[in-house]
Amino acid sequence: MLSALAFTLAGCATPGVSPSPSPDPSRPAPSAPELSTIPPSDEPVTGEVPAEIMAALVADAAERAGVDEDAVEVVEALAVTWSDGSLDCPEPGMSYTMALIDGYHVILEADGEELDYRVTGQGGFRLCENGERPSG
Numbered sequence: 355m356l357s358a359l360a361f362t363l364a365g366c367a368t369p370g371v372s373p374s375p376s377p378d379p380s381r382p383a384p385s386a387p388e389l390s391t392i393p394p395s396d397e398p399v400t401g402e403v404p405a406e407i408m409a410a411l412v413a414d415a416a417e418r419a420g421v422d423e424d425a426v427e428v429v430e431a432l433a434v435t436w437s438d439g440s441l442d443c444p445e446p447g448m449s450y451t452m453a454l455i456d457g458y459h460v461i462l463e464a465d466g467e468e469l470d471y472r473v474t475g476q477g478g479f480r481l482c483e484n485g486e487r488p489s490g
Contacts, residue, residue, distance in 0.1 A: 402433040403458045407477045411460050414471075414479075419464035429461040429468060441472035443482035 403411075408431065416423040436442050436457055439450030458473040473479040 403431040403460060403473075404477075407458065407473060407479070408460070410477065411462060411471050411473070411479060414481075415462040415464040415469045418469065418481075419467065421465050425464065427463045429463050431460045432458065434459045436472070441474070441480065441482070443470075443472050443480075443484065445484070
C-alpha cells in the first residue's frame, strides 16, 4: 500500500522542476520593492462623490448654518457601503431595512460646525446628528 502511495505521489511531481532550496541563513533575505506613496495632503478627499450630490449637500449645509455656499468646506467625502437602511445612524424607535446600501459619507464644515451627512447611492441624504463616524 505504501509503495502505491509513493508511486502516486511521485507521479504528481512536475518533471524537470526541483524543489526550492531552503534559504541560506548567511545571505540577507531579499527585501520587498519599495512602493510609491502619495504625499499627505491637507486637502479633503472629494473625488468619490458625484458633483450633483455634493452640490445638494453643500446647499443644505449652507442653509442650516445660515452662510453662503462658498463658506462650506468639505472635511471628508467617501464612497461607503452602509450596513443597513439607517445608513449607520439609527434613530430610536425606527425600523430599517436590513440590507447593505451603497452610498456616501460626507462631513462638511459650516460656520465652525461639522455636519455629518449619510447619503444613499441615488442621492437621498440625511444629517446624522447622533451617530459616530463609520469605520473602514
